[in-house]
Amino acid sequence: MIRMEAKAAMEVLAITFFWASLVRAFAGPDEPHFAVQLNGKFGFINRAGTLVIPATLYAVSEFSDGVAIVMPTRGTGEIIDTNGKSLGKLPLYKSIEPFSDGLAVVMQDEHHWGYVDSKGEIAIPLVFSAATSFSDGLAAVADEFGKWGWIDGPANLLFPRSLAAADNSKKAWRVSLVETNLVTWTRPAK
Numbered sequence: 001m002i003r004m005e006a007k008a009a010m011e012v013l014a015i016t017f018f019w020a021s022l023v024r025a026f027a028g029p030d031e032p033h034f035a036v037q038l039n040g041k042f043g044f045i046n047r048a049g050t051l052v053i054p055a056t057l058y059a060v061s062e063f064s065d066g067v068a069i070v071m072p073t074r075g076t077g078e079i080i081d082t083n084g085k086s087l088g089k090l091p092l093y094k095s096i097e098p099f100s101d102g103l104a105v106v107m108q109d110e111h112h113w114g115y116v117d118s119k120g121e122i123a124i125p126l127v128f129s130a131a132t133s134f135s136d137g138l139a140a141v142a143d144e145f146g147k148w149g150w151i152d153g154p155a156n157l158l159f160p161r162s163l164a165a166a167d168n169s170k171k172a173w174r175v176s177l178v179e180t181n182l183v184t185w186t187r188p189a190k
Contacts, residue, residue, distance in 0.1 A: 031063045032082055044068070044084075053084040064098035067118050079120050088120030101134035111144070124151070 033044035033052060043055030044063070059071040067079050067087060077090035090096070095107035096116075103115040103123055114126030115134075130142040142148045 031066075033063050033068075035060045035062060035068075042070075052082075053080070061096070061098060065100060065102060065118070067099050069096055069098075069104070077120075079118055087118050090116070090120045097133050101137060103134050103139075105131050105133050105139075107131075113141070115139075124153070 032046055034047075035042055036045050036051070036055065038051075038055035041055045042057040042060040043051055044053040044060070046052045056072070057070050058073050058076075061069040063082065066082055069090065070078050070080050072078060075092070077092060077096075079087045079090060081087055093106040093108055095105075097105040099118065103117060105113060106116050106126065107113050108126050111129050112126040113128040113131040114122060115124040115131070117123040128141040129144050129146060130148075132140040137152050138150045139152075140148055141151055
């Protein structure tokens with residue numbers, strides 16, 4: 001296992017936020033703001049190019065579900081809304097995914113994944129060995145043995161943890177069973 005010093009972890013987190021913002025520079029139509037860097041600090045502009053959240057932040061993620069994860073200074077984490085208002089503080093995690101369905105996947109270490117809400121509070125405990133973002137109310141998670149299943153909320157397992165792999169895509173639920181080939185289940189109509 002690779003162990004990181006807090007300083008190195010912060011640098012990786014800052015680089016991750018920066019590249020995530022670059023890769024997703026043209027967010028979907030539901031996200032009104034885009035990250036920009038001015039004089040070495042980050043802020044957000046709207047679709048018209050007007051600076052709406054001042055460039056005073058050390059690092060930022062893109063907006064998703066109307067919130068963004070930011071580092072106001074090195075070593076601090078927060079969740080902000082589209083007005084720049086802090087919704088809650090975040091402890092430092094090794095990995096934080098963008099929000100989806102109101103929750104963000106967080107990784108404390110290689111064996112502790114869970115979910116936080118938009119206030120930064122743990123919504124689903126960090127008990128999984130891997131986890132994916134929620135999509136249409138479902139998320140794929142793996143237990144300590146690497147077996148995958150789906151949850152629709154805190155510890156509400158929908159499929160047994162007997163899957164070798166799972167993918168929570170927008171079009172279908174896909175699973176790879178241990179003894180069989182790829183099987184696809186299309187999501188039921190809402």
